Amino acid sequence: MVRILVIEDEIIIGRFIERHLRTNFDCEISVAVSAAEARAAMASFLPHLLLCDIQMEEELSGINLITELRRRYAFEVIYITSYQNRSIIEKAAATNPANYIIKPIDESQLFAGVQIVMSRLETDAQTGKAYLQSNTLFTEMELRILRLIREKKTTIAIAEDLHLSRFTIKNHRHTICRKLQLSDENNALLKWVVQNGNLLK
Amino acid sequence: MLLALLLITIAPAAGRPLSPPLLAGQRLILSSHLSMVEDSKGLMSADSLFRNPQGFQPLTNGWKGNPTSYYWLRASIHSDSISPSRVLSFSHLTYVDIYLYSNNGLVLHKLAGAFRPRDELSEGDGRLFTILPLQPGKDYTILLQVHHTKHYQPVFDFQMQSKRVFFDGLRLRETFDAALLGAVCLFFLYTLLSWIVSRFRPYAWLLLFISGIGLYVIGSSGYLIEWLSPQDPEAGWMMNVHFLHAGMLGLYFLLADFWRLRTDFPRFYTWVRWVPAIIAVSSIASFCIDYFTSNYTLTATIACVEHPVMLAFIVSALYTCWSRLSPAQRYLGYGIMLCGATGLFITVNAMVNEERAIATSSVVGDCIVLATVLLFSTGLKEEMRHHEVAKQAALAELNRLQQHQNSILENKVAERTEELAISNKRLLKQKQLLGERNTKIETLINELNHRVKNNLQLLYSLLSLQLPMVKDGASREILKGNIGKIRAMMLVNQKLFNFDQGRGVSLCEFIGEMAAHLQKIYDTREKTRILQDIPAGIRLTDRHTLSFGLILSELFTNTFKHAFKDHADPCIHVQAKSLNGNLLEFIYSDNGMGIADNDNDERFTMGIPLIRDLTRQMNGQMSINEESGLSYCFTIPV
Numbered sequence: 001m002v003r004i005l006v007i008e009d010e011i012i013i014g015r016f017i018e019r020h021l022r023t024n025f026d027c028e029i030s031v032a033v034s035a036a037e038a039r040a041a042m043a044s045f046l047p048h049l050l051l052c053d054i055q056m057e058e059e060l061s062g063i064n065l066i067t068e069l070r071r072r073y074a075f076e077v078i079y080i081t082s083y084q085n086r087s088i089i090e091k092a093a094a095t096n097p098a099n100y101i102i103k104p105i106d107e108s109q110l111f112a113g114v115q116i117v118m119s120r121l122e123t124d125a126q127t128g129k130a131y132l133q134s135n136t137l138f139t140e141m142e143l144r145i146l147r148l149i150r151e152k153k154t155t156i157a158i159a160e161d162l163h164l165s166r167f168t169i170k171n172h173r174h175t176i177c178r179k180l181q182l183s184d185e186n187n188a189l190l191k192w193v194v195q196n197g198n199l200l201k
Numbered sequence: 202m203l204l205a206l207l208l209i210t211i212a213p214a215a216g217r218p219l220s221p222p223l224l225a226g227q228r229l230i231l232s233s234h235l236s237m238v239e240d241s242k243g244l245m246s247a248d249s250l251f252r253n254p255q256g257f258q259p260l261t262n263g264w265k266g267n268p269t270s271y272y273w274l275r276a277s278i279h280s281d282s283i284s285p286s287r288v289l290s291f292s293h294l295t296y297v298d299i300y301l302y303s304n305n306g307l308v309l310h311k312l313a314g315a316f317r318p319r320d321e322l323s324e325g326d327g328r329l330f331t332i333l334p335l336q337p338g339k340d341y342t343i344l345l346q347v348h349h350t351k352h353y354q355p356v357f358d359f360q361m362q363s364k365r366v367f368f369d370g371l372r373l374r375e376t377f378d379a380a381l382l383g384a385v386c387l388f389f390l391y392t393l394l395s396w397i398v399s400r401f402r403p404y405a406w407l408l409l410f411i412s413g414i415g416l417y418v419i420g421s422s423g424y425l426i427e428w429l430s431p432q433d434p435e436a437g438w439m440m441n442v443h444f445l446h447a448g449m450l451g452l453y454f455l456l457a458d459f460w461r462l463r464t465d466f467p468r469f470y471t472w473v474r475w476v477p478a479i480i481a482v483s484s485i486a487s488f489c490i491d492y493f494t495s496n497y498t499l500t501a502t503i504a505c506v507e508h509p510v511m512l513a514f515i516v517s518a519l520y521t522c523w524s525r526l527s528p529a530q531r532y533l534g535y536g537i538m539l540c541g542a543t544g545l546f547i548t549v550n551a552m553v554n555e556e557r558a559i560a561t562s563s564v565v566g567d568c569i570v571l572a573t574v575l576l577f578s579t580g581l582k583e584e585m586r587h588h589e590v591a592k593q594a595a596l597a598e599l600n601r602l603q604q605h606q607n608s609i610l611e612n613k614v615a616e617r618t619e620e621l622a623i624s625n626k627r628l629l630k631q632k633q634l635l636g637e638r639n640t641k642i643e644t645l646i647n648e649l650n651h652r653v654k655n656n657l658q659l660l661y662s663l664l665s666l667q668l669p670m671v672k673d674g675a676s677r678e679i680l681k682g683n684i685g686k687i688r689a690m691m692l693v694n695q696k697l698f699n700f701d702q703g704r705g706v707s708l709c710e711f712i713g714e715m716a717a718h719l720q721k722i723y724d725t726r727e728k729t730r731i732l733q734d735i736p737a738g739i740r741l742t743d744r745h746t747l748s749f750g751l752i753l754s755e756l757f758t759n760t761f762k763h764a765f766k767d768h769a770d771p772c773i774h775v776q777a778k779s780l781n782g783n784l785l786e787f788i789y790s791d792n793g794m795g796i797a798d799n800d801n802d803e804r805f806t807m808g809i810p811l812i813r814d815l816t817r818q819m820n821g822q823m824s825i826n827e828e829s830g831l832s833y834c835f836t837i838p839v
Contacts, residue, residue: 011814012751033818057744 002027002121003128005047007038007065008080009056017051017080017110024111025118035065042073048121048128051114054081054092063088066095074129074198076117080105131199137179143200145172149190150197228366231289231359235260235274240346243271247300247344248307250275260357268354268498274345280335288367289343290330291359295435298346299331303339315423316350316438319431328423328434330371332364351497378422381567385415388574395581406455407577411570413448417441418566439491442500446484449511450477455577456537460522460530469521476514483507501551508548515541529587532580536573543569650698657691681722682758688718689750697743705740708785709733712775715753723761729771739777739785742839748815749837755815756789756833759808764793764831785839790832 004027008014014031021029030045032038035056041047050069054062066077079092082103092100098120101113121127132138138146148158155173159166173189182188193200236257238250250256250273257275266272280287289299295316301309312321313331325332335341349355362370389411396404419425426437453476457463462470487500515537526534543565550561664684671677692714696706716731741749757773765771776788809825812833816823821837 009818011748011818012811015814034820 002049002118003045003047004029004049004051005038005041005045006031007050007052009033009053020107020110021114035061038065042069046128046130047075049117050075050077051080052077054079054083054088063092063095070095072131074127074131076121076127078113078117126198129199142172142176145169146176146193147200149193150200229361231276231361232260232357234276235357238273239266240271240273241267245273251302251342251344265354268349268352272347272355274347274357276343278341278343280337280339280341286364287333287335287361288330288364289333289359289361290367292329294347294355295350296348300344301333302342302344316435318433330367350495352495353498382419385411385567385570388571389415403455403459406451406458407574410448410451410455411574413444413451414566414570417444417448420444442487442504443484446480449480452540453477456518456533459533460526466522473514479510505548505552508544512541512544529580529584532576532583536576539572540569653694657687657694661687661691678762685719685722685754685758686751689715689754690747693747693750697746705742706746708739708741708777709735709737711741712753715750716757719754719757719761729765729773732772732774734776736778739779745819745837748819752812752815755808755812760791760793764791768793783838785837787835787837788832790830792830795827795831
């Protein structure tokens with residue numbers, strides 16, 4: 001099921017959007033009324049799609065928030081805003097949003113704006129995840145090895161690249177497999193990397 | 202002079218006894234009366250030679266012998282009766298012993314010579330003359346032992362004069378020398394002062410030139426020996442040539458500096474800069490030769506070789522530079538020419554006359570110094586005048602430039618002023634535009650405010666008009682709730698868009714107005730008491746006002762709708778207080794029936810969650826208490 005996070009500082013509007021999406025799409029929805037709530041929701045809820053108001057508390061804070069979240073999570077975003085200013089639209093475009101809905105919104109606009117993105121999300125496994133960070137699951141060295149595996153390099157090639165012995169690399173691969181709870185064979189790790197390569201940054 | 206020539210031509214035969222009835226002022230050249238014997242080792246004694254005069258040969262013109270041998274000269278004198286005392290004088294010989302014999306034997310033995318120490322000379326004698334106290338009417342024999350150590354061919358130019366005439370001549374010569382020397386000293390002082398005053402370097406070189414040549418002249422005349430080293434005349438004599446060299450150096454530097462050879466004639470300068478070195482080398486060589494061998498002839502020869510070098514330098518300098526010299530510099534050129542000519546004269550003179558040239562060169566040297574200094578001074582004056590003229594011209598030019606600069610500055614100031622005026626005008630225009638814009642914005646904002654108010658008013662009016670048409674009870678309640686919320690929005694709008702008041706909305710005032718409006722909608726009979734316990738100072742921030750207004754509207758609506766069904770003394774109590782400055786505690790309570798009695802009440806499907814949501818939006822906390830009636834407690838950051 002697609003997870004959607006609505007970031008809107010007017011809770012009543014947020015509830016309106018929530019209600020409407022719930023009736024039209026098969027999805028889980030959460031509403032955040034501030035940047036702090038949004039950050040907390042991102043970690044626990046891992047949404048596939050964000051509907052974000054650009055003007056929250058201060059000007060452009062929505063865009064800043066999305067820029068910040070983009071570094072750590074894989075998601076699609078739709079901006080909902082009353083701004084029609086060209087420069088703000090350009091700034092918003094820099095964060096690569098999936099769509100841009102201009103207030104005031106009614107049910108049909110909301111449906112059309114979200115529908116386009118939803119149809120894509122249902123077939124796409126790339127969003128709704130956090131990027132792998134060196135301080136969470138893996139060490140920096142393991143992340144480097146994973147990136148090299150993503151480049152289809154063999155253990156020997158990786159050892160040459162990193163100026164390490166191939167036994168060390170094998171050791172690392174073993175640790176990674178254990179952390180990912182994969183069976184300790186080369187193909188399992190390679191498959192995992194092919195599927196989750198985009199999370200490696 | 203003519204008399205002297207006459208005397209020489211009619212000179213009596215050599216060796217004849219001398220019987221000079223000398224008239225006053227006449228001078229007797231002894232050379233034709235002398236006979237000579239060479240004593241190469243200096244072993245002979247005067248006595249033996251007096252007794253045995255056989256070896257003496259008559260003195261002939263142009264004889265040659267070993268220059269450094271001892272020579273004995275002999276002459277017989279018959280003194281007259283008028284002025285018996287005679288002075289025997291000569292010009293250059295370095296050591297002369299004078300023996301005077303009468304028939305009775307040795308009468309007198311005196312020492313003379315250019316290199317004799319002072320204390321070996323007799324009282325009243327000079328180095329180059331001696332007094333012979335002859336008795337009248339007696340016969341004498343003079344024996345002279347001559348030892349000339351300068352390596353020149355000795356010239357026996359002995360002369361005899363009456364004492365008075367000789368000393369008159371000597372005094373005359375000394376007076377003349379003193380006059381010349383005085384003139385040179387005057388010029389020296391003048392140049393020194395000029396140098397001190399003007400700090401113009403050529404003056405320093407001119408000083409060197411004057412002092413070099415002047416000292417050379419003084420030294421050549423023997424005065425320097427008399428003043429500085431009477432006990433060691435030879436040492437004093439040795440210095441002469443160095444003075445000459447110093448003078449030449451002075452002349453060279455004067456020329457090089459004043460004509461600016463280094464900058465104006467660099468190619469010529471590369472050649473002539475060796476001249477001082479040549480002079481220095483020859484000076485050192487001369488000193489060594491004089492000191493170790495006393496061979497003054499050789500020194501003179503070196504000088505004679507060196508002089509053509511100087512001459513060549515002068516001629517080439519004149520030839521190279523003349524066409525490009527300024528008039529002032531040309532004056533020095535004339536002086537240099539004069540020096541060159543003199544140098545040529547002295548050199549030729551020295552080559553022909555050898556030692557005798559020294560006598561003439563001193564006077565010529567003095568004269569040349571005077572002439573050169575005069576010419577050079579004229580040149581310098583000319584130069585100074587040119588400088589003055591140039592300075593005046595430069596000053597005038599400077600003045601003109603200054604004026605030009607001033608006018609440019611004035612123009613600039615005028616331009617700048619104009620620019621400033623233009624930019625001022627532009628600023629004024631901008632200010633005007635800004636003002637216009639401001640009023641436009643103000644108009645727009647007023648317009649916007651008006652529209653918002655109007656729209657809210659329209660909605661309010663529309664719903665209020667439709668209210669009587671709705672018969673269904675539930676729908677009526679919803680409509681009433683919405684009318685209340687719109688009323689709340691209108692109120693917030695009115696409070697927020699009041700420019701004149703400070704930021705924020707007074708809580709007390711706000712709640713009072715909200716309560717009054719909602720009571721009008723729900724409690725038309727105004728049965729309910731509304732108690733407020735809110736300090737006047739508490740204000741709500743702009744951001745929270747609308748949410749808070751909506752919460753209030755919801756709370757009042759709930760109470761009016763559900764709490765007081767047939768209640769005898771309905772009462773609503775509103776309290777607020779500030780907690781540690783940044784938290785607001787707000788308590789709303791009614792004394793109606795609680796939630797328990799209305800379990801399926803609609804207010805719990807829509808009302809309370811909305812209140813919760815709005816509290817969350819304000820980042821606040823909320824709790825519900827049901828002890829007596831219903832009580833809500835909020836804590837909201839402000």
